[in-house]
Amino acid sequence: MSAGVVETSRGEYTISTDPARLDVAAIGRFLGQSYWAAGIPAETLRRSLAGAICFGLFHGTEQVGFCRVVTDRATFAWLCDVWIEEAHRGGGLGQWLVETVLAHPDLQGLRRFLLATRDAHSLYARCGFRPPVRPDAFMEIHRPDIYRAAAAPTNAPPPQGHDAHAARPAEPPSPAPAPRAHAGQDLWTKVDGALEAWLAPADPALAAAAAAAAQAGLPEIAVAPAQGRFLEVLARATGARRMLEIGTLAGYSTIWLARALPADGRLVSLEIDPERARLARENLDRAGLAPRVEVITGPALESLAGLCAAGVAPFDLVFVDADKQNSRAYVEQALALARPGTLVVVDNVVRDGRVIDPATGDAGVDGVRAMMDFIAAHPRLRAAGLQTVGAKGYDGMLLAVVEDAAPGGGVSG
Numbered sequence: 001m002s003a004g005v006v007e008t009s010r011g012e013y014t015i016s017t018d019p020a021r022l023d024v025a026a027i028g029r030f031l032g033q034s035y036w037a038a039g040i041p042a043e044t045l046r047r048s049l050a051g052a053i054c055f056g057l058f059h060g061t062e063q064v065g066f067c068r069v070v071t072d073r074a075t076f077a078w079l080c081d082v083w084i085e086e087a088h089r090g091g092g093l094g095q096w097l098v099e100t101v102l103a104h105p106d107l108q109g110l111r112r113f114l115l116a117t118r119d120a121h122s123l124y125a126r127c128g129f130r131p132p133v134r135p136d137a138f139m140e141i142h143r144p145d146i147y148r149a150a151a152a153p154t155n156a157p158p159p160q161g162h163d164a165h166a167a168r169p170a171e172p173p174s175p176a177p178a179p180r181a182h183a184g185q186d187l188w189t190k191v192d193g194a195l196e197a198w199l200a201p202a203d204p205a206l207a208a209a210a211a212a213a214a215q216a217g218l219p220e221i222a223v224a225p226a227q228g229r230f231l232e233v234l235a236r237a238t239g240a241r242r243m244l245e246i247g248t249l250a251g252y253s254t255i256w257l258a259r260a261l262p263a264d265g266r267l268v269s270l271e272i273d274p275e276r277a278r279l280a281r282e283n284l285d286r287a288g289l290a291p292r293v294e295v296i297t298g299p300a301l302e303s304l305a306g307l308c309a310a311g312v313a314p315f316d317l318v319f320v321d322a323d324k325q326n327s328r329a330y331v332e333q334a335l336a337l338a339r340p341g342t343l344v345v346v347d348n349v350v351r352d353g354r355v356i357d358p359a360t361g362d363a364g365v366d367g368v369r370a371m372m373d374f375i376a377a378h379p380r381l382r383a384a385g386l387q388t389v390g391a392k393g394y395d396g397m398l399l400a401v402v403e404d405a406a407p408g409g410g411v412s413g
């Protein structure tokens with residue numbers, strides 16, 4: 001039996017489960033901007049609302065947020081379609097909405113409450129959600145492209161590239177925004193899964209590092225497993241004994257790279273966020289790599305200046321994967337810490353193709369473009385850019401080798 005309508009207010013905002021209050025056109029607009037339900041047919045939307053407990057968030061009488069819960073009201077529930085209008089984000093409404101869901105009388109005593117999110121983990125973690133203890137126990141039939149076949153009107157705004165659950169709390173800006181939805185995403189994800197299964201099967205240390213990052217609510221901006229293996233192969237192929245990583249997060253790519261080191265090799269990784277650096281050290285320790293890896297906390301430009309001042313030996317491989325607005329400065333500094341033959345790898349240089357647009361207004365894109373100009377004109381760098389697709393969407397990597405400074409060693413020919 002249903003508990004009936006639940007309504008709660010906070011200042012000018014109200015959350016209500018009254019189906020009569022729902023603004024179906026507004027919900028359609030919200031979902032039309034999402035990457036997970038863009039193009040949902042009106043009839044499917046109507047049925048999805050009818051079959052769920054719907055929570056509308058209202059500012060006065062205007063609906064400015066939404067989520068729904070699919071449930072048997074006894075054992076199981078699935079939270080989905082969480083949306084807060086852009087102008088109303090950042091004030092804790094998302095958390096309030098989720099807390100209201102969890103307090104609903106029909107959703108008490110459930111054995112399992114599930115949701116899927118791309119990078120709003122920290123929001124849900126604050127409400128008690130945790131990564132599944134046994135992710136391998138879950139199976140799914142997932143058709144993420146199902147609505148895209150019914151093409152959206154050509155003048156509709158493109159699906160937004162951020163979270164599945166747009167009620168993301170205020171967080172330091174992510175250096176690599178989540179990829180936008182692409183028609184081929186489902187296939188790219190499957191192929192990445194197959195490549196992972198063939199070539200980069202999960203192992204306990206990497207799985208634990210990824211789980212710890214999710215548990216800590218970190219955004220999903222680490223390299224994918226297939227890319228991690230790619231980095232490891234590059235490191236092995238170049239015989240790198242000394243590596244520098246700019247952008248550690250929880251140490252996932254660090255583990256891949258450090259595994260290519262010889263026993264007396266060394267990897268220095270730079271991370272601005274002390275909590276992330278701490279987590280990375282824990283993950284590296286668990287992977288048995290702590291003796292070979294040093295994580296330096298602080299703004300990378302300062303840490304790089306410190307390494308230069310300390311006169312450390314040159315690095316054989318540099319992986320740049322931090323805030324993209326400083327990309328040019330990172331490559332410049334990497335050069336000061338390099339030798340002829342050093343390989344510099346820069347991640348996220350294509351950014352959904354936005355790299356070719358000088359007018360995105362996105363400091364990260366502008367940073368990558370400035371880095372490209374710098375590399376193109378640099379006499380000691382011979383570089384290649386590769387577009388990539390995979391579980392993390394459409395992006396790209398730049399590979400540059402440092403050439404000899406001697407006359408004739410330039411790259412202009």
Ligand SMILES: C[S@@+](CC[C@H](N)C(=O)[O-])C[C@H]1O[C@@H](n2cnc3c(N)ncnc32)[C@H](O)[C@@H]1O
Pocket residue numbers: 175176221222223246247248249250251252253254270271272273276298299300301321322323
């Ligand atoms: C994309 S993540 C790194 C992912 C990691 N390389 C991996 O694949 O597992 C970027 C990291 O750079 C860090 N970062 C951002 N700005 C920074 C800065 N100015 N100095 C050092 N680290 C920075 C962020 O805190 C974040 O953890």
